[in-house]
Amino acid sequence: MKNDDESFEEGLADRVASDWLDDSSTASPDHVTPDQKRRIADLLWIQGLLETTFQSPETLREHQIQRAMASIRDSGTASVVPATSSHNANHRSRSKWRQWTVWVTAAVLVLSVGIWLQSRDPRRQAFAAIERIREAASAPSDREYLVTLFPADANEIKSRPVEAQLFVRGGEAFVVKAPALLKSGDVWFGHDRNGAWFKPVIGPVLSGSGALLMQQRFMQGREQGAPFLQLTTVLERLSDAYRVTLLPDEVPDRGSLKAVATCQHLRAVVRPIKGLPDWLPGEIEIYAERETGTIIKMVLHLNSHEPNRLKRIQFDFIAQSQLPDDWYRPEGRSDSRTID
């Protein structure tokens, strides 16, 4: 039979455990005895057992294990190459981030939002909003975005933001129209299920069956650290890399662009998982139409504060339209001569 002291100890321990488990209170008594601490541990353990037994499906555990094993295998093979490694960051010129790989990366991020923006926990409030965004992103309609690259040292005159037009259809086709780096005029990049192509200011359209061919041909190996090749692969493994929170609805600031109605506002913050590529945006803000799930504005906050590097990539929705089928093909560009 327990004496009064033991009963008192159990009462305090039970209350601490209960307050934490059922009130989310982290208040803690000034002093607990070793017995009280063990009692608290026992009650927490029971709750942990209950949740693992009744709440945590095997599929979730399998997913967690696979995710960890993928990270472990990657860490051993160094297959994920950061786009802008610190090793050579200081030697990069401003022109580097204006090159086409950045635009392509931006395009792929929008195209693949359905891949990397996932929520596997049905209790999250953001779940429904994410599902709508994923559906809208994979729908076979044409959407046009203004993409703006903000350099880290935006105060300098030479480092003004650079803009491009991005057209996307469904989850796989895109076209980017961007200002040429050296010549006056625009360059075009495109990609659809048939492959990728590039149209310089002067000269024929260059096309290839894949990203690797394009990189070899046009970049002459200068951009080995570019994320394009790794990006789609990496994104598939990043489905849980972000913690997504649904914030109060908000009217996004669109600057001089046409104002829009109140949007759902989501914030995705990268989790502190070791082994993630360091070029991943640390935080992503998404504003989406409540009814359709169309992304109206998306801001990728990059981690770099170094000069000559990007600080932010912003996407602003311009219009939804019906573009011709060959818009995403090299044939869709006038005066196109294709070199395979």
Add this chain to the structure above:
Amino acid sequence: MDAHDVFEILIREHADLLMVFIRSVVRDQTIADDVFQETLLVAWRRLPDYDRTRPFGPWLRGIAGNVILSAMRQNKRLLPIVDSELLDHLDSRCEQLARHRRGDTLPEKLEALRECVRALPEPYRAAIETRLNSVDGTSISIADQLGISLETLKKRLQRARVRLFDCLQRKLATAEVAP
């Protein structure tokens, strides 16, 4: 079969109890997932230090304990009372379950817990089951759902856990002495 494969087999064998250990002191599912992931990554890096004559489960949970203590320093949502002493006790409970002769897998072993839940008085069982099936998991919504006050709900949950712990201990002890 390379080292990755062997490690994966070991992890699969111990993942459930590892998550029990983590979820016992980490309430937030996403933080628990992060701790789980980080534990496996650290375990992989430290695998050469693992003494093969010792059981793998406690070694893995020892790493998880360090990850949890590290996470606690950064996150105030974790219970401040959690320390190495409390974690050691939790580990001993997990090991007690792992050694338990009833069933080969954790789900089989946990059948004893299911039996204990089924044996709870109805108000306690309803409180526990509603809590586990709750979508948002807040006590207020669970109390509303059950049509009871928040204080009553907390009392029922608290007493239910005490009964479940005592019941499970009895069953584990009975199985240990069974022929």
